[in-house]
Amino acid sequence: MLEVKDLHVTVEGSEILKGLSLTVNAGEVHAIMGPNGAGKSTLSAVIAGKDGYEVTAGSITFEGRDVLEMEIEERAQAGLLLGFQYPVEIPGVKNIYLLKAALNAQRAARGEGEIPAPEFMKLIKEKVAFMKMDTSFLQRAVNEGFSGGEKKRNEILQMLVLQPRLAMLDEIDSGLDIDAMRVVADGVNSLRAEDRGILLVTHYQRLLDFVVPDKVHVLVDGRIVKSGDAGLARELEARGYEWLLEETAA
Amino acid sequence: MSDVQNDVTRFLDRLAERAASRGPEPTWIAARRQAGAARFEAMGFPHRRVEQWKYTDVRAIARGDFALATDGEFSQASAAALTLPIEAHRLTFVDGVFSAALSRLDDLPAGVQLLPLSQALVENHEAVGGPLGRLTGVEFSPFSALNTAFMEEGAVLRLAPGTVVEKPIILQFLSRAGEAPVMSHPRILVEAGGRSQATVIEHHVGEEAATNFTNLVEEIMLDRGAILTHYKLQEAPLGDLHVASIQVEQARDSRFTSFNLNLGGGLVRTDLVADLNGQGAETHFNGLFYGQGRQHVDNHTLVNHNAPYTFSDENYKGILDDRAHGVFNGKVIVKRDSQKIEAYQNNANLLLSDRAEIDTKPELEIYADDVKCSHGATTGQLDEEAIYALRTRGIDEQTARGLLTLAFAGEVMEQVDLEAVSERVELAVAGKLPERFNLAGLVETAVALGEQ
Numbered sequence: 100m101l102e103v104k105d106l107h108v109t110v111e112g113s114e115i116l117k118g119l120s121l122t123v124n125a126g127e128v129h130a131i132m133g134p135n136g137a138g139k140s141t142l143s144a145v146i147a148g149k150d151g152y153e154v155t156a157g158s159i160t161f162e163g164r165d166v167l168e169m170e171i172e173e174r175a176q177a178g179l180l181l182g183f184q185y186p187v188e189i190p191g192v193k194n195i196y197l198l199k200a201a202l203n204a205q206r207a208a209r210g211e212g213e214i215p216a217p218e219f220m221k222l223i224k225e226k227v228a229f230m231k232m233d234t235s236f237l238q239r240a241v242n243e244g245f246s247g248g249e250k251k252r253n254e255i256l257q258m259l260v261l262q263p264r265l266a267m268l269d270e271i272d273s274g275l276d277i278d279a280m281r282v283v284a285d286g287v288n289s290l291r292a293e294d295r296g297i298l299l300v301t302h303y304q305r306l307l308d309f310v311v312p313d314k315v316h317v318l319v320d321g322r323i324v325k326s327g328d329a330g331l332a333r334e335l336e337a338r339g340y341e342w343l344l345e346e347t348a349a
Numbered sequence: 350m351s352d353v354q355n356d357v358t359r360f361l362d363r364l365a366e367r368a369a370s371r372g373p374e375p376t377w378i379a380a381r382r383q384a385g386a387a388r389f390e391a392m393g394f395p396h397r398r399v400e401q402w403k404y405t406d407v408r409a410i411a412r413g414d415f416a417l418a419t420d421g422e423f424s425q426a427s428a429a430a431l432t433l434p435i436e437a438h439r440l441t442f443v444d445g446v447f448s449a450a451l452s453r454l455d456d457l458p459a460g461v462q463l464l465p466l467s468q469a470l471v472e473n474h475e476a477v478g479g480p481l482g483r484l485t486g487v488e489f490s491p492f493s494a495l496n497t498a499f500m501e502e503g504a505v506l507r508l509a510p511g512t513v514v515e516k517p518i519i520l521q522f523l524s525r526a527g528e529a530p531v532m533s534h535p536r537i538l539v540e541a542g543g544r545s546q547a548t549v550i551e552h553h554v555g556e557e558a559a560t561n562f563t564n565l566v567e568e569i570m571l572d573r574g575a576i577l578t579h580y581k582l583q584e585a586p587l588g589d590l591h592v593a594s595i596q597v598e599q600a601r602d603s604r605f606t607s608f609n610l611n612l613g614g615g616l617v618r619t620d621l622v623a624d625l626n627g628q629g630a631e632t633h634f635n636g637l638f639y640g641q642g643r644q645h646v647d648n649h650t651l652v653n654h655n656a657p658y659t660f661s662d663e664n665y666k667g668i669l670d671d672r673a674h675g676v677f678n679g680k681v682i683v684k685r686d687s688q689k690i691e692a693y694q695n696n697a698n699l700l701l702s703d704r705a706e707i708d709t710k711p712e713l714e715i716y717a718d719d720v721k722c723s724h725g726a727t728t729g730q731l732d733e734e735a736i737y738a739l740r741t742r743g744i745d746e747q748t749a750r751g752l753l754t755l756a757f758a759g760e761v762m763e764q765v766d767l768e769a770v771s772e773r774v775e776l777a778v779a780g781k782l783p784e785r786f787n788l789a790g791l792v793e794t795a796v797a798l799g800e801q
Contacts, residue, residue: 147741148740148741149737150737170740171737171740171741172740172741172742172743172744172745172746174741175740175741175742175743175744176743180741180742181741183738183741186738187734187735187737187738188735189732189735189738189739189753189756190756190760191753191755191756191757191759191760192735192739192752192753192755192756196752196755197739197742197744197752200739200742200744200748200752201739201742201743201744204742204743204744204745204748205743208743240756241738257742261742261743
């Protein structure tokens, strides 16, 4: 589904990713862990298409398409969706505007017509309820004045409405209390499906108690230095990253 | 003869023609006309060396040759398409001429007098002569002088003390695409008695190809405790030229709320002045202007805090695209003994194109020492971070920009109580956005959700 090959990325002249390779297949949940500054957020930003990241070598393909050749919105329309670590506040743009415009853009890309209003209403009300949010929140501006937890719930809500083929969640667990963590984790788990890939980027193992990954990768200094199953995450929690850094340096 | 004199003469010739066809008038009107014409002749059209007109070139008006409309015919069907869908009392003017057929005055509540100026003059011209011109005289500007020389028609609204008018009062000005451009000089007089309440919507709209000149003067007098909400919804055709001078006099504890919503017109200049003359008087100026193509929109506002314990709050937002030019000049004057007043002012502008231009100037003159005042002006582009965030959801860049522009306008529109007006403006802003992606549909969805 997603194939990243020997990816080299520089930001403002310094190389952040130094030959990263990763394959995510449909039906799998992958977690990328690593110490601060390893390049975790760079990876998701490059896949989403953020400005300021220069790919100097390597490739990213998504279902056979060259992601680096696609516009930002085309990537999302194709089902490659990023949940932000720091969701942006968009004053004045109501959540409902965002959700409907995004859903219709995706449908248009598939050659489908706009979603009928009653169907849309039913869909979002159901998803809002699932995320334990109040419908009044749909009339509020995107993320404006939201608490950290509300912002993260909102990211997951967008995922639930847009049903991506591959969901990338960048530090979705940061800044969450335990109740919010459960709701967010339930949301992520509900996204698990045979035809969908999920890529979690996280610093802590905490989230992985709730969303058990199929594969765990450790990113250190721009490269994946170790891959394993959920057990690797627990080992990292117990031992920290130091031993891996030493192992890598050796 | 110079060009400038030619321009003035051309307008005064029209006045002479009109005088010849007009019957005898009360002496006070004839005298005012004469004073207006003399003042206009002495001043000529304003040029850009005058500070008040520094950024606005009125040559498109000065060099025009405008006749005066002689009838107010307008098809019912086309008028219906232009009229605001609001249950309201309504006076309609077509190129300045009163149209009884397009007006609705049948169910005015007790205590309300709403009638065309011509009729008010016939019924009791002295009752008009007293207040008319008291706030806006011929000295205010060359345009107020010109209006005074030509004034014939307009609206008179009188509210008896304590009268509360439930339905809005619409003053509708229709501009026709005739064979030759015409001008009109509407005169509006509002006298709101103590503790009366009303909403007045001044709506300018017309046929797309119209190229007329409207020169309006409006005087609003609020007695003690009167509450008036005033909309100026400017949706005139893009070829129309429009100058309006609106002056408000506020007695103790009165409240005036203005919504100056400017979407249409090729060249628009609005002067809005409030005199806060009694303690507890408050005024709110809300403005939104959207310019595209080569539209020019100039808003000059002035609040005079003439009494202590008065309050003013002003928030103007401008959106300018293409080669549109916006001007905002907001002045607040606090008199020497006007202690404990509060005056707030803000102007934010959004430039959607490199060639769009805004000239913004807040001016505070404070002669009292115990006051709370603030002002601010910002001009910027759309937030690129937000555009990126929207694009990562599959929303194309044009639509993302459209959503953010609509959002920018939203802050002013949230203050609007009349949904028919706010929806109309939101739809207009959404519809004017380049290559829109059914934003109108989005607005409708949000409205539908709100109604559930």
